[in-house]
Amino acid sequence: MGFMPRTEFAERSVPPRPWTEFLGRLRDRMAKDNVAGLSAQISYYFALALFPSLIVLGAVVGTLPSTHLWDGILRWITQYFPAETRAFVFQTVASLTEGRNRYLSLGLVGTAWAASGGLMSLMSALNTVYRVKETRSYLKRLGVAFLMLFVLGLLVLATFGLLTAGYWLDQWLRSQVTPTVPLALVARVARWATSIVVAILSITWLDHTLPNRKRSWRWFTPGTVLIVTGWLLFSLGFNLYVRRIASYHRTYGVLGAFVILMVWVYTASLIALVGAEVNSELRNGQRDASDQAPEARVVG
Numbered sequence: 001m002g003f004m005p006r007t008e009f010a011e012r013s014v015p016p017r018p019w020t021e022f023l024g025r026l027r028d029r030m031a032k033d034n035v036a037g038l039s040a041q042i043s044y045y046f047a048l049a050l051f052p053s054l055i056v057l058g059a060v061v062g063t064l065p066s067t068h069l070w071d072g073i074l075r076w077i078t079q080y081f082p083a084e085t086r087a088f089v090f091q092t093v094a095s096l097t098e099g100r101n102r103y104l105s106l107g108l109v110g111t112a113w114a115a116s117g118g119l120m121s122l123m124s125a126l127n128t129v130y131r132v133k134e135t136r137s138y139l140k141r142l143g144v145a146f147l148m149l150f151v152l153g154l155l156v157l158a159t160f161g162l163l164t165a166g167y168w169l170d171q172w173l174r175s176q177v178t179p180t181v182p183l184a185l186v187a188r189v190a191r192w193a194t195s196i197v198v199a200i201l202s203i204t205w206l207d208h209t210l211p212n213r214k215r216s217w218r219w220f221t222p223g224t225v226l227i228v229t230g231w232l233l234f235s236l237g238f239n240l241y242v243r244r245i246a247s248y249h250r251t252y253g254v255l256g257a258f259v260i261l262m263v264w265v266y267t268a269s270l271i272a273l274v275g276a277e278v279n280s281e282l283r284n285g286q287r288d289a290s291d292q293a294p295e296a297r298v299v300g
Contacts, residue, residue: 022281025281026277026278026281029277029280029281030273030274030277033128033129033277035129035270035273035274035277036270038125038128038129038269038273039125039266039267039269039270039273040266040269041121041125042118042121042122042125042269042272042273043262043265043266043268043269044121045117045118045120045121046117046118046121046122046265046269047261047262047265048114048117048118049114049115049116049117049118049119050089050118050261050265051092051093052111052112052114052115053115053118053149053153054074054077054089054093055093055111055115056111056112056115056149056153057073057153057156057157058070058074058093059111060153060157061073061157071094072160072164073156073157073160074090074093074094075090076160077156078090080195080235081261081264082235082238082239082242082260082261082264083239083242083243084242084243084248084256084257084260085257085258085260085261085264087257088257088258088261089261112146112149113142115149116142116145116146116149119144119145119148119149119206119210120141120142120145122206122210122272123141123144123145123210123211125273126207126210126211126276127211127212129211129273129276129277129280130211130213130276130280131280132211132212132213133212134212135212136212144209144210148205148206148209148210151205152202155198155201155202159194159195159198196228196232199228199231200220200224200225200228201219203224203227203228203272203275204218204219204220204221204224207221207223207224207276207279221279221282222278222279222282223274223275223276223277223278223279223282224275224279226271226274226275226278227271227272227274227275230271230274230275231268231271234267234268234271235264238263238264238267242260248260
């Protein structure tokens with residue numbers, strides 16, 4: 001009986017684990033697709049599209065009967081931004097939409113076109129992640145971006161309406177009954193749960209519609225859960241980092257809020273593309289397994 005070399009024995013006795021293989025393939029895919037560069041590209045276009053998108057949303061809200069909704073909606077939206085940038089975003093958008101009735105009636109189409117730049121960039125990045133070639137014309141892609149911009153705006157308004165209704169219900173219950181549980185805590189949890197569900201549905205819809213490929217609809221995917229979880233953890237950690245450790249305002253002066261916003265958008269874009277890479281790699285693994293299954297049955 002010959003002596004087995006130690007390296008060969010180690011290779012045979014410790015087979016590679018499936019999750020380590022998956023992480024290795026995921027790392028190689030991200031390097032090949034230049035995910036960091038794509039995230040920088042997306043963050044640039046989304047930063048340019050941020051204020052036009054909010055202006056378009058302000059135009060939609062301006063058509064509603066109530067004239068006091070926009071300030072409340074804008075304050076609610078900016079709550080999801082880093083704390084150091086909320087005042088900057090709110091004041092900028094509020095000043096741009098102060099005379100929105102006349103201005104947007106003339107320039108709404110151009111503003112919507114500028115707002116669609118972020119979605120167009122995300123469309124191109126997802127095509128790269130899913131390894132598909134873009135065959136749609138520019139006008140078709142622009143139409144898809146316009147449609148999704150409109151639907152996302154409606155989702156924002158619907159979510160704000162649900163959260164406002166929940167707040168009114170909370171106030172009514174407090175005035176009618178003696179609460180046995182802390183209603184403020186229940187209301188806060190309900191608001192976060194609603195926001196998370198809407199975020200998951202929006203991300204799933206974007207991931208299903210933007211790439212140039214046909215797939216069956218899935219309500220939840222591992223990549224979507226990773227994106228939402230990553231966004232929540234990153235937002236909490238980034239706010240803590242900006243408040244306690246970083247000194248953007250001392251370094252960049254008046255540009256500090258904009259730099260913080262760009263870093264936040266870039267990291268959020270990076271997390272989104274990592275989630276898309278996870279979905280893409282899982283689909284490739286399932287396809288490879290289905291291709292090898294008939295061969296395994298023949299050998300058996």
